Amino acid sequence: MTTFLPFIILGLTSGAVYGVAASGLVLAYRTSGVINFAHGSTAAVAAGIFYWLHDEHGMAWPFAALIAVLGLALVAGAVMERIAAVLARVPTTLSVAATVGLSIALTAVIVIWYGPAPLQFPSFLPSSTFKLGSVLVGYDQVITVAIGIVAVASMSLMLRYSQRGRAMRAIVEDPELLSLTGLSGYSVRSLAWFISTAFAAISGILIAPSLGLDGTLLTLLVIQSFGAAAIGAFSNLPMTFIGGLVIGVLSALSTKYSGTNDWLQGMPQGLPFIVLFVMLIVLPRRLLVELGSAVQERTIGRVTGGRAARSSKAAVAAILLLIVPSVVGAHLAVYTLAAAYLIILLSLSLLVRTSNQISLCHMTFAAIGALAFHHLTGSVPWVLAVLISGLIVLPVGLLISIPAIRLSGVYLALATLGFGILVEQLFYARSFMFGDALSLATPRPSFASGPKAYYYLVVGFVVITYIAVRAIEQGRLGRILRARADAPEALTALGLNIRSTSMIVFAISAAMAGMGGALIGPIFGVIGQSTFQTVPTSMLLVVLLVLGSRNRSAGTLGACMIAAAALVVVPDYITSGTLQSWLNVLFGAGAIEVAFAYRGYGLSSRIKRLRSPGSPIAPDQPSSRLSVPILIEAPK
Amino acid sequence: MLELREAVAGYGDSTVLRGVSIEVSAGQAVSVVGPNGAGKTTLIRTICGLLPVRSGARIIDGVDATAQSVHAIARAGVCHIPEGRGVFPGLSVRDNMMLFAGSDGKRTAVERGLSAFPQLTKHLNQRAGSLSGGQQQMLALSRVVVSNPSVVLIDEASLGLAPVIVDEIYDFLGRIVSEGIGVLVVEQYVTHALRFASHVYVLQRGALVYSGAPNELGSQEQLFERYLEGDLEQSRST
Numbered sequence: 001m002t003t004f005l006p007f008i009i010l011g012l013t014s015g016a017v018y019g020v021a022a023s024g025l026v027l028a029y030r031t032s033g034v035i036n037f038a039h040g041s042t043a044a045v046a047a048g049i050f051y052w053l054h055d056e057h058g059m060a061w062p063f064a065a066l067i068a069v070l071g072l073a074l075v076a077g078a079v080m081e082r083i084a085a086v087l088a089r090v091p092t093t094l095s096v097a098a099t100v101g102l103s104i105a106l107t108a109v110i111v112i113w114y115g116p117a118p119l120q121f122p123s124f125l126p127s128s129t130f131k132l133g134s135v136l137v138g139y140d141q142v143i144t145v146a147i148g149i150v151a152v153a154s155m156s157l158m159l160r161y162s163q164r165g166r167a168m169r170a171i172v173e174d175p176e177l178l179s180l181t182g183l184s185g186y187s188v189r190s191l192a193w194f195i196s197t198a199f200a201a202i203s204g205i206l207i208a209p210s211l212g213l214d215g216t217l218l219t220l221l222v223i224q225s226f227g228a229a230a231i232g233a234f235s236n237l238p239m240t241f242i243g244g245l246v247i248g249v250l251s252a253l254s255t256k257y258s259g260t261n262d263w264l265q266g267m268p269q270g271l272p273f274i275v276l277f278v279m280l281i282v283l284p285r286r287l288l289v290e291l292g293s294a295v296q297e298r299t300i301g302r303v304t305g306g307r308a309a310r311s312s313k314a315a316v317a318a319i320l321l322l323i324v325p326s327v328v329g330a331h332l333a334v335y336t337l338a339a340a341y342l343i344i345l346l347s348l349s350l351l352v353r354t355s356n357q358i359s360l361c362h363m364t365f366a367a368i369g370a371l372a373f374h375h376l377t378g379s380v381p382w383v384l385a386v387l388i389s390g391l392i393v394l395p396v397g398l399l400i401s402i403p404a405i406r407l408s409g410v411y412l413a414l415a416t417l418g419f420g421i422l423v424e425q426l427f428y429a430r431s432f433m434f435g436d437a438l439s440l441a442t443p444r445p446s447f448a449s450g451p452k453a454y455y456y457l458v459v460g461f462v463v464i465t466y467i468a469v470r471a472i473e474q475g476r477l478g479r480i481l482r483a484r485a486d487a488p489e490a491l492t493a494l495g496l497n498i499r500s501t502s503m504i505v506f507a508i509s510a511a512m513a514g515m516g517g518a519l520i521g522p523i524f525g526v527i528g529q530s531t532f533q534t535v536p537t538s539m540l541l542v543v544l545l546v547l548g549s550r551n552r553s554a555g556t557l558g559a560c561m562i563a564a565a566a567l568v569v570v571p572d573y574i575t576s577g578t579l580q581s582w583l584n585v586l587f588g589a590g591a592i593e594v595a596f597a598y599r600g601y602g603l604s605s606r607i608k609r610l611r612s613p614g615s616p617i618a619p620d621q622p623s624s625r626l627s628v629p630i631l632i633e634a635p636k
Numbered sequence: 637m638l639e640l641r642e643a644v645a646g647y648g649d650s651t652v653l654r655g656v657s658i659e660v661s662a663g664q665a666v667s668v669v670g671p672n673g674a675g676k677t678t679l680i681r682t683i684c685g686l687l688p689v690r691s692g693a694r695i696i697d698g699v700d701a702t703a704q705s706v707h708a709i710a711r712a713g714v715c716h717i718p719e720g721r722g723v724f725p726g727l728s729v730r731d732n733m734m735l736f737a738g739s740d741g742k743r744t745a746v747e748r749g750l751s752a753f754p755q756l757t758k759h760l761n762q763r764a765g766s767l768s769g770g771q772q773q774m775l776a777l778s779r780v781v782v783s784n785p786s787v788v789l790i791d792e793a794s795l796g797l798a799p800v801i802v803d804e805i806y807d808f809l810g811r812i813v814s815e816g817i818g819v820l821v822v823e824q825y826v827t828h829a830l831r832f833a834s835h836v837y838v839l840q841r842g843a844l845v846y847s848g849a850p851n852e853l854g855s856q857e858q859l860f861e862r863y864l865e866g867d868l869e870q871s872r873s874t
Contacts, residue, residue: 163742166735170724176686177718181783182710182738 005135007252013141015248016148017207018272019241021221022228023152024199026240027159029229031168031192032084035410037099037539040222041106042197043204044215046072048110050205051121051213061124069201077194081186083592084193090598092409093358097546098595100360100539103219105588108581110215116577118214125209144206151199152241159237168192220269223421224248226414227272230279233287247272270425273418280403280415288411317557321459325452331572332451333523338568339458340519341541343465345560347512348541350469353556355481355505358413360538361400361420362513367532368423369393369514370521371433374440382445386461390515397510401503420538434529442521458519465512466557472508473556481505540567543591637661638683638714638787638818643692645682652678654842655692660787660818665809667833667850668822675842676822677719680789683820684716685709697786711738715785719792722776725765729756729775732764736779749778752808770801777805780812787818794828806832 025039036042046068053064083102087095125140159165167188171178175185204218211217224247231243254267280288324335348362372392376385403415427433434440448457472478483491484498491498521527544563566587574580639659646652652675660666670676681687683694685706693702696712704712723732730746737745750757753774759767764775773793780788793809794802806828813819823829830836830850838846838853846853 163734163737166727166731169731170727170735173724173726174721176706177722177724178735179706180684180686180710180716180718181736181779182707183735184705184707 004253004256005133007256008249009132009135009137009141011249011252012245013144013248014207014210014252015245016145016241017203017244018221018224018228018248019244020148020151020199020206021203022225022232022240022244023155023237024196024203025222025225026229026232026234026237027155027168027192027199028080028084028196029234031171032081032189033088033172034084034095034099035414036080036084036196037096037222038103038106039196039200039225040219041103041110041215042072042076042200043207043221044110044218045106046201046204047121047208047213047218048113048215050208051114051119054124055122065202065205068205069198072201073194073198076197077190080193080197081190085189086596090595091356092413093352093356093542094546094595094598096358096360096410096413097543098592101543101546101588101591103222103588104539104543105585107215107219108584108588110213110218112578112581112585114213114215118212118217121208121211121213123209147202147206148241148244151202152237155195155199156237164188164191223417224272226418227275227279230276230283230414233279233283235287243275247275250275267426270422273421273425277403277415277418277422280407280411280418285406288407313558317561318463320561321462325455331569332455334569334572336451336455336458336523337520338564339455339462340516340523341564341568342462342560343458343516343519344513345541345545345563346462346465346469346556347509347516348545349556349560350472350512351505351509352542352545354473354478355484355502357502357506358409358416358542359400359506359509360413360417360542361423362510362541363517363532363538364420364423365393365397365510365513366517366520367428367433368396369517370442370527370532371440372514373518373521374442374527377441377443382447386515386518389518390511393514393517394507394511396514397507398503400510401506405499405502417538424533428529434527439526439528440521441525442518442527443525444522454522458523461515461519465515468512469556472505477501477505537567540587543587546591546594637697638820639693639695640679640683640689641693641695643679643682643694644690645678645687646690647678647687651690652842653682656839656842656844657692658820658837658844658847660820662786662818663813663816664818664835665813665833666818666820666835666837667826667829668820668837668839669824669826669829670839672824674839676824676839677791678842679839680716680791680820680822683789684714686716710783713784713786714789715780715783715787716789717776717779717791717793720795722779723764723767723772725763727764728761729764729767730760732775733778733782736782738783745782748781749775752781753778770797773797773801773805777808780817785817787820788812789820789822791822792824793821794823794825802828 021039021043025036028039029035049068049072050061050064053059053067054061059067083098087098090098123140125143127138127140129136129138131137159168163183167178167183168191171185171188171192178188179185200221203221207221208218224244227247228240228243231246232238232240251268251271254271258267321339325332328335344362344366348359351357351359369389369392372389373385376388380388400416400419403412407415444454445457448454480491480496480498480501484501488498517532520531524531541563544566545559570583571580574583637659638661639657641657642655643653643657644651644655656675656679658666658668658679668676668679678687682689685694685701685704685708689702693700694704694709695701696709696714699712701709701712710716724735727735733745733749734742736749746760750760756771756775756778759771764772767775777790788809790809793805797805809819809821809832821829821832830853833850836846836848836850836853837844
């Protein structure tokens with residue numbers, strides 16, 4: 001027992017922090033219907049402010065903590081309430097993209113502020129220890145756990161017994177009725193976001209000494225929060241806190257063994273998501289009803305322009321793709337990579353646009369495809385190897401589509417994010433994946449060994465993928481999928497099995513992404529763990545796809561081309577890291593702007609709304625169809 | 637005392653109410669009737685502030701409340717019970733009643749709510765969404781006694797409910813009128829509405845076509861003819 005005890009105490013400490021963060025996440029979700037993917041980066045920003053006040057300007061830590069927590073919470077209470085009020089009414093795809101975008105932007109802010117290298121974050125709580133039995137326990141650990149318990153317990157009591165708490169529980173069900181009882185929805189939601197952000201900030205400051213001031217690492221706090229929140233079924237706060245403790249302890253215990261057992265190496269990082277994934281599969285479906293989905297828009301944007309406009313756009317795209325090698329010179333490899341990403345984006349758009357499902361693990365599919373290709377190459381003809389790689393990913397896609405059947409919207413996004421992190425943390429280093437080898441050979445075919453020839457080959461695959469995506473969108477499957485996104489019950493009434501259709505489209509989309517991944521390897525000739533950093537890239541893909549859809553006239557291919565260019569090509573031309581970070585900030589702002597535009601809030605009306613925050617969000621004011629992005633586009 | 641003067645309101649680009657003036661005074665029972673799509677629900681939503689008054693005025697107790705927000709109007713004593721969903725389904729009956737009390741008076745809220753509808757006593761800890769339709773409507777109506785309003789607006793009080801329950805609801809409405817609360821009822825089914833009210837407004841195509849005592853409106857047949865005439869005019873003009 002004494003060998004376990006230190007790990008348990010360590011785990012309880014970090015678990016209390018996860019529990020606080022997760023409770024904040026759940027509170028905001030329960031009151032606004034928005035799962036805030038930027039919760040972790042909010043924590044990171046709080047740690048940054050604390051570091052600036054305490055470590056750089058010598059302010060006593062209690063004051064620094066108070067200012068960081070209250071300051072951030074006040075700002076978020078005002079700003080996030082406005083953002084969330086809009087996000088609650090847009091399709092999940094857009095709202096997920098918006099908070100993911102916000103997360104990317106906030107993380108970039110930390111990088112701009114403190115540079116990309118993580119800084120040492122000195123411990124500020126008393127570091128003296130006392131003996132509990134035979135184990136040394138730090139006072140800082142006791143204080144951390146106590147803060148966690150007090151914070152979550154007082155919030156649970158408030159939710160249960162105070163009028164504000166009752167209003168917070170009621171508002172997500174019927175904000176209109178709440179305002180009819182004389183309680184302002186604005187003040188209720190603001191308070192919820194205030195508390196939620198304060199909790200994120202507290203957890204960020206408490207965990208920073210053990211992680212360092214590292215924007216990316218602190219942002220991952222949201223991941224532990226998701227796992228803990230899943231244990232509380234995204235609703236029960238005390239259970240959520242206990243969930244945090246469970247995840248903390250299990251992670252700490254797995255660190256004890258990860259040194260000796262190969263299989264447990266990525267376990268501490270992957271564990272929260274194993275929990276999340278398992279909970280999403282085993283929890284009764286009625287507990288996972290998406291909050292506020294009743295008030296979400298179901299309108300599916302219709303695309304303008306007929307066949308002629310469409311083919312002229314395709315011609316422009318084709319010309320752009322064809323002239324690239326003759327104008328870009330030494331940058332060609334990057335454009336080839338962008339073309340391969342175009343395939344992944346097209347596969348993602350099939351999923352996002354036609355069936356309104358969201359996947360945050362498409363890069364994982366690409367990685368599996370690339371690996372399959374590595375193993376196949378040499379033994380089968382090159383083109384066949386690419387196609388088989390896609391086929392190998394097909395059953396993986398089917399596996400992931402099991403939660404896709406049960407879950408909708410944001411829960412599916414969470415499950416796919418969980419899968420992506422799981423594969424990256426647990427399996428990338430295994431010998432059946434990338435293993436210890438720094439690079440695995442992925443050669444180009446003999447008939448297209450030059451960079452130019454290979455570029456055209458990839459473009460050929462893009463064309464085939466595009467034709468396939470269009471065929472699916474226009475065919476019976478596409479029609480069923482759009483109808484499914486629009487009115488699933490009506491579809492069931494027609495006698496169609498909507499479960500199998502969502503599985504099929506998920507599998508097809510995964511297979512296409514796998515093919516895209518297979519094509520990435522030969523650009524460099526080798527692949528390794530670092531070629532496929534799944535999580536950040538998968539998140540970026542979604543945000544970029546949404547951003548690409550901002551311009552209505554761009555169409556499917558146009559949206560994907562814009563996204564691929566922004567993801568791969570632009571960063572290659574920008575050598576300054578700071579500028580790249582600023583671009584990320586812009587991405588985030590853009591993702592939020594897209595969601596706002598969907599609700600028909602142009603810049604002028606948005607400013608007006610900010611001035612009169614009490615004005616009701618009238619659900620009956622139909623959003624302007626004109627500003628609907630072609631995210632979910634119906635082909636003519 | 638609540639008044640709407642020459643109110644124009646609508647959704648998005650479309651105008652539904654075209655200059656409607658109505659008033660509800662203390663202890664007065666008022667009905668608004670009209671065919672489908674006449675603008676009855678729009679009218680009630682405009683009174684309570686869920687829809688802005690585009691032109692005209694909303695006056696509560698002699699004070700201009702045209703630009704007030706929904707919760708401010710509610711606090712000023714206007715209690716709107718929306719059609720079919722006047723309760724928070726996920727909260728318990730007790731929590732619903734406490735919330736109905738608004739920012740004050742929640743201490744005695746449950747007691748007062750139960751005194752009006754004692755049937756709800758044994759369901760206090762039950763989720764409101766699991767109650768029967770009639771019980772949910774009673775819970776919704778308990779807001780009237782809990783929140784202490786001066787005017788009550790009810791949208792489709794009897795829709796989808798059993799006749800016995802409808803009678804009970806109208807008994808309750810009669811009681812609160814006699815206590816000095818103004819009540820405005822919007823109904824598609826006119827029998828109850830006409831029997832209940834001392835003043836009737838007939839709404840058609842977003843405008844009032846009748847305002848006066850129910851007995852002067854004539855028989856139900858005549859009322860239906862009125863509806864039909866409107867439809868004919870409408871089809872002639874289009």
